[in-house]
Amino acid sequence: MAAIRKPIPVDEAINRVWKHRRQGETEYVSIQNCDNRRLAEDITAKHPVPPFPKSPYDGFALRSADTLEADSNTPVTFEVVEHIGAGEVPRKRLHKGEATRIMTGAQIPDGADCIAMFEICQSYEKGRQSYMSIKRTLDSGQNIIQEGSEVTEGEKLIEQGTLINPGVKALLATFGYSQVKVAKRPVIGVIATGTELLDIDEKLQPGKIRNSNAYMMVSQIIRAGANYKYFGKLEDELNASYETIKEALEEVDILITTGGVSVGDFDLMPAIYEKLGADVLFNKVAMRPGSVTTVAANEGKLLYGLSGNPSACYVGFELFVRPIIQHCLFNQNAFLRRIKAKLADDFPKPNPFTRFVRSYVTYENGQVYTNLAGIDKSNVVTSLAYSTSLMVLPGGTRGFKTGDEAEVLLLDDQQGQREFK
Numbered sequence: 001m002a003a004i005r006k007p008i009p010v011d012e013a014i015n016r017v018w019k020h021r022r023q024g025e026t027e028y029v030s031i032q033n034c035d036n037r038r039l040a041e042d043i044t045a046k047h048p049v050p051p052f053p054k055s056p057y058d059g060f061a062l063r064s065a066d067t068l069e070a071d072s073n074t075p076v077t078f079e080v081v082e083h084i085g086a087g088e089v090p091r092k093r094l095h096k097g098e099a100t101r102i103m104t105g106a107q108i109p110d111g112a113d114c115i116a117m118f119e120i121c122q123s124y125e126k127g128r129q130s131y132m133s134i135k136r137t138l139d140s141g142q143n144i145i146q147e148g149s150e151v152t153e154g155e156k157l158i159e160q161g162t163l164i165n166p167g168v169k170a171l172l173a174t175f176g177y178s179q180v181k182v183a184k185r186p187v188i189g190v191i192a193t194g195t196e197l198l199d200i201d202e203k204l205q206p207g208k209i210r211n212s213n214a215y216m217m218v219s220q221i222i223r224a225g226a227n228y229k230y231f232g233k234l235e236d237e238l239n240a241s242y243e244t245i246k247e248a249l250e251e252v253d254i255l256i257t258t259g260g261v262s263v264g265d266f267d268l269m270p271a272i273y274e275k276l277g278a279d280v281l282f283n284k285v286a287m288r289p290g291s292v293t294t295v296a297a298n299e300g301k302l303l304y305g306l307s308g309n310p311s312a313c314y315v316g317f318e319l320f321v322r323p324i325i326q327h328c329l330f331n332q333n334a335f336l337r338r339i340k341a342k343l344a345d346d347f348p349k350p351n352p353f354t355r356f357v358r359s360y361v362t363y364e365n366g367q368v369y370t371n372l373a374g375i376d377k378s379n380v381v382t383s384l385a386y387s388t389s390l391m392v393l394p395g396g397t398r399g400f401k402t403g404d405e406a407e408v409l410l411l412d413d414q415q416g417q418r419e420f421k
């Protein structure tokens with residue numbers, strides 16, 4: 001008889017895996033290729049922004065003191081002494097009664113302390129000289145974007161581990177990062193096990209199914225920000241499987257297998273861990289699906305034995321592999337973001353274990369709802385297509401009803417959070 005496994009709580013299982021986390025290596029990539037990578041260093045302002053005082057409008061730079069006498073009946077006239085566009089540097093310091101015609105983004109001339117937009121000015125020529133007049137007063141500093149008003153030199157702007165999005169890229173470009181120091185993507189090995197597995201381009205045969213988990217996991221790996229290496233599918237044969245897994249471990253940072261972790265006669269993973277001398281962190285978790293999820297540490301590397309059942313494999317990955325990848329990528333919010341939502345459906349079946357229900361969220365009148373993505377069984381693959389979140393239903397003796405509040409883990413979210421809870 002197979003030894004009875006003792007289930008441990010999910011957070012205890014996560015803690016045990018978390019102890020084996022490692023931060024990854026870094027590399028430089030060109031700014032053109034840094035999208036969706038994570039920063040491997042804090043980004044600080046290399047210079048003030050803006051680096052010089054500038055005009056936010058097309059108009060005239062002048063001295064506010066010279067407008068003191070202006071009102072709707074008494075225009076004040078200025079001699080226009082220079083004309084500058086963005087990118088040009090003013091050469092003339094303004095003296096009493098002088099103005100510079102200036103365009104948006106151009107540097108403010110010395111002596112000027114305000115900008116009057118074209119719309120409130122009258123311009124005219126007399127002989128070869130340009131003049132402008134204004135019928136209102138301006139304050140000192142009005143319409144001037146001061147040097148460093150946005151950011152001062154040395155200010156910390158973006159944290160290490162932040163995902164590079166278009167806005168982050170704009171900042172990197174602002175400070176001249178043509179090469180960006182990013183987290184190197186760890187390589188996650190994938191092996192599918194099971195004599196019943198067909199390749200996806202094979203015709204169905206009696207008793208066999210196509211290997212969907214490997215493709216699903218590769219996609220989860222990519223979503224989590226890592227690279228993958230696929231070692232193919234293995235028949236349930238101990239020695240050959242052992243050899244492949246042992247060799248694969250040499251080539252990756254983390255290895256994931258799917259299938260063969262339960263107590264069946266052809267579930268070979270427990271024997272393989274033993275043969276490897278791996279330290280099994282746990283082999284039973286008080287959760288559904290994925291109760292058979294097994295994680296072992298082998299020579300400093302994590303070796304995940306995820307369930308063969310598609311939904312269990314999927315959930316096992318998101319709970320136990322994804323945060324480890326995120327930490328490796330320097331993300332300080334490595335865990336799935338957890339929000340509160342109301343159930344949009346009944347979930348009458350009670351379960352002694354915490355259930356991670358495949359679901360998606362909707363928003364209605366300011367309320368977040370969590371909806372069932374389909375049949376919620378471990379062996380089901382179809383509901384995964386609509387799963388963008390996991391509804392967390394605590395174990396107990398009762399089911400749940402529409403309108404009940406539940407916590408939800410978001411799978412498409414990039415924000416994350418610091419802890420699992």
Ligand SMILES: Nc1nc2c(c(=O)[nH]1)N[C@H]1C(S)=C(S)[C@@H](COP(=O)(O)OP(=O)(O)OC[C@H]3O[C@@H](n4cnc5c(N)ncnc54)[C@H](O)[C@@H]3O)O[C@H]1N2
Nearest residue numbers: 192194211212213214259260261262267292307308309312
């Ligand atoms: N006597 C017991 N039987 C089972 C237990 C138990 O506690 N006692 N646990 C059940 C639970 S819970 C789960 S989950 C499964 C886990 O099974 P394994 O992880 O050992 O996986 P396999 O036996 O290899 O396969 C299970 C199921 O999944 C299909 N499969 C496997 N690989 C793939 C793949 N790459 N793509 C798609 N589908 C796959 C496989 O054909 C099986 O149908 O064990 C229960 N049994």
Ligand code: MOO
Nearest residue numbers: 290291292312378
């Ligand atoms: O490991 Mo299983 O997924 O709880 O049915």
Ligand SMILES: [Mg+2]
Nearest residue numbers: 260262264267
């Ligand atoms: Mg099995």
